[in-house]
Amino acid sequence: MLTSKLDLEKLNIEFEARKPQEIVAWAAREFSGRLAMTSSFGPESGVLLHLVSRADPHIPVLFLETGYHFPETLKYKEDLAKLFGLKKVIELRADPAKKNELVVKHAGVPYEKDPDACCYLNKVEPMDAALKNYGAWMSGIRRHQTDFRKSIRIVEEYEGGLYKISPLANFTSRDAWWYLKEHNIPQHPLFEKGYLSIGCWPCTRPIQAGDDERSGRWAGKSKKECGLHTFFKEVQPTIKDKDQKEKDSDISMDI
């Protein structure tokens, strides 16, 4: 069944006061059979994976297998999938020929010579192709993670008819930590070693106490996003939507 056009203005006002589990349950109903979530199986991924497994463990979980993950992440992925009874964890990969071309061009280290191209090939392109099979994409991003993310809305519409849902938009790191503890969910094994945000090993460093939690990603570079959350073009919000988005942003910055 196709989802009728959603009233995003109304939904987003309502969802600001809702718990993440209520938003996930709504998404599972509204986009039944056409909803996927993405996960990096990082330190806070257990929260959304747990919520989704409770709503419907058949919801596909898309994982970008870049070939550059820490072995601990791959093991954590297997462990959580088993623990939560996830029925469909799908690995997405770059086109092998294009990948080989980029690796050769950059002498085996594309992540050092051209991280934007590396992320585009290994993350954005496979995700863009995969999302064509779905009507909505659920992500665990949170407003206080990066400047770009400060202005996300809980439900957004993208060109091509894709909706993106961020049930944890208002979560803090502390909320995530408590959620994992409360539900007895194991933490990523590298978390205790100072890795608060974890992506591919060439672009992830442990951080010191007091550092920004994402400062270990692409450390020493101006790059802050892999491109997954900036690539898709949002359908232009109405003037009223824009006003609300600015208000949402102000609220998140006050927290």
Ligand code: SF4
């Ligand atoms: S995070 Fe680094 S290694 Fe992973 S795809 Fe991006 S540039 Fe390449």
